Amino acid sequence: xxxxxxxxxxxxxxxxxxxxxxxxxxxxxxxxxxxxxxxxxxxxxxxxxxxxxxxxxxxxxxxxxxxxxxxxxxxxxxxxxxxxxxxxxxxxxxxxxxxxxxxxxxxxxxxxxxxxxxxxxxxxxxxxxxxxxxxxxxxxxxxxxxxxxxxxxxxxxxxxxxxxxxxxxxxxxxxxxxxxxxxxxxxxxxxxxxxxxxxxxxxxxxxxxxxxxxxxxxxxxxxxxxxxxxxxxxxxxxxxxxxxxxxxxxxxxxxxxxxxxxxxxxxxxxxxxxxxxxxxxxxxxxxxxxxxxxxxxxxxxxxxxxxxxxxxxxxxxxxxxx
Numbered sequence: 001x002x003x004x005x006x007x008x009x010x011x012x013x014x015x016x017x018x019x020x021x022x023x024x025x026x027x028x029x030x031x032x033x034x035x036x037x038x039x040x041x042x043x044x045x046x047x048x049x050x051x052x053x054x055x056x057x058x059x060x061x062x063x064x065x066x067x068x069x070x071x072x073x074x075x076x077x078x079x080x081x082x083x084x085x086x087x088x089x090x091x092x093x094x095x096x097x098x099x100x101x102x103x104x105x106x107x108x109x110x111x112x113x114x115x116x117x118x119x120x121x122x123x124x125x126x127x128x129x130x131x132x133x134x135x136x137x138x139x140x141x142x143x144x145x146x147x148x149x150x151x152x153x154x155x156x157x158x159x160x161x162x163x164x165x166x167x168x169x170x171x172x173x174x175x176x177x178x179x180x181x182x183x184x185x186x187x188x189x190x191x192x193x194x195x196x197x198x199x200x201x202x203x204x205x206x207x208x209x210x211x212x213x214x215x216x217x218x219x220x221x222x223x224x225x226x227x228x229x230x231x232x233x234x235x236x237x238x239x240x241x242x243x244x245x246x247x248x249x250x251x252x253x254x255x256x257x258x259x260x261x262x263x264x265x266x267x268x269x270x271x272x273x274x275x276x277x278x279x280x281x282x283x284x285x286x287x288x289x290x291x292x293x294x295x296x297x298x299x300x301x302x303x304x305x306x307x308x309x310x311x312x313x314x315x316x317x318x319x320x321x322x
Contacts, residue, residue: 050261051308054280055301059255067300068160068220068253069288074102075109080117085239092243100285102251113225113250121155121230153233153268156249159224219293225250241267244277252288283308
């Protein structure tokens with residue numbers, strides 16, 4: 001078990017936690033860490049209910065908001081701990097990314113995911129909010145208050161953008177759930193409130209059918225993620241477990257409410273037995289990065305539930321997906 005060895009203290013965390021935008025680096029690094037996944041067997045009825053509960057608890061594709069995921073390779077920067085521990089956390093997170101078929105950037109890439117170990121996570125977030133409040137602009141008032149004044153040992157937030165059907169970004173694109181008829185009911189165009197910077201040559205791999213009442217003309221994507229870990233509150237939690245937790249919240253647009261059942265996201269609950277990525281976690285990430293982005297949120301939720309069941313419990317007459 002590794003104790004956290006903070007390097008540089010709060011000043012380093014504050015200085016380094018500016019939102020970093022990605023370069024479209026496309027090559028991958030060799031894996032050098034083993035990913036351990038814990039799993040349990042369930043009967044079909046129980047598995048379906050747990051799959052529904054899992055998807056609902058993540059907050060992914062919540063309400064009318066489509067899924068957001070990375071469509072550019074991820075590049076991770078870990079700060080606030082020793083060089084050896086930083087390298088270990090990075091390697092473990094990238095190992096999970098590869099296992100879930102998430103594209104990984106080449107070495108010496110520009111980070112788009114920052115993981116910071118800090119002596120006081122709340123102070124770090126409050127400092128960022130006072131100096132660069134636009135970084136938290138996508139949060140609701142309640143989410144922002146929880147981030148600034150809560151007591152969670154891990155806090156995180158995202159930068160997202162709308163992409164058109166060619167995968168190009170812009171701040172005047174109508175969100176897909178509105179364009180597809182789910183939303184205001186006004187029938188008018190809605191401007192994306194998030195101002196988006198240039199994130200390089202981003203290409204979507206999704207296929208679109210403008211005449212479909214199922215597919216949408218736009219998709220949501222992540223282009224920045226920040227994770228702040230309060231080292232004293234994390235205490236003696238194994239660094240491998242913290243890395244798995246950070247990977248889950250960095251690779252998917254998770255909410256910070258009650259964690260899903262059977263997930264590493266329950267790591268800091270008093271009665272949690274999870275210390276590594278669970279098979280539910282890995283199946284969820286694989287499903288998230290395999291499913292089409294150009295769908296309405298309710299269809300995406302259903303897709304995730306069915307995909308989780310395909311990963312965990314192959315149905316009669318169907319072949320389990322690789």
